[in-house]
Amino acid sequence: MIATMEYVNILDESERLGKMILQSDIMQDYQTTRSIMETDDEAQKLIREFSAMKEHYDDVQRFGRYHPDYYDIMKKVRSTKREMDMNDKVAAFKIAERNLQKLLDEISSFVANSVSEQVKAPRDGAALTDSGCGCGSGGACGCAS
Known part of the structure; x- marks a missing residue:
């Protein structure tokens, strides 16, 4: 690709936008709350418990309702997540x-709409949406908490 002045200007503006995002109050709040959560022993214990329960869930999910511990694991996943x-x-x-x-x-x-109305962009936190499933499995487990 041949670098044109227009391309260089777009990159410069993109970098400037990135710096503005990194310096925003929203980003500062995110970094602060993340740091607090990562250093809190109780929060980390709960996260580890949930992660361990998710591993059990993944094993059970392969067999679905036919697994002997299916309903027990489903309840435990929901309760540990809650x-x-x-x-x-x-x-x-x-x-x-x-x-x-x-x-x-x-x-x-x-940015997408500045280019064209037909350009698709994420909406309504699509990256964080888990299809209404309470355990983050993408809806495969059928829970609705």
């Missing part, structure tokens, strides 16, 4: 994460 989500540090991080995702979606949409 417990993790109810932690103040985790909840604050998730709110900050959604706010950052909303900002990035808005910027993407603005």
Whole structure:
């Protein structure tokens, strides 16, 4: 690709936009809440418990309802996720994460629409949407918490 002045200007403006995002209040809130969550022993314990339960869930999911522990694991996955989500540090991080995702979606949409109405851009936090499934499996488990 031959670099033109227009291409260089676009790259410069993109870099400037990236720096503005990194310096925004929303990004600062995201980084602060993430750091707090990552250093909180209780939050990390809950995250580890949920991750371990998700591994059990993945094993059970291969067989679906036919697995002998299916219903037990489904209940445990939902309850450990709910417990993790109810932690103040985790909840604050998730709110900050959604706010950052909303900002990035808005910027993407603005840039895409500046080019053409037909250009597709993420909307409504599509990157964080898990199809209504409470455990983040993409809806495969059928839970709705």
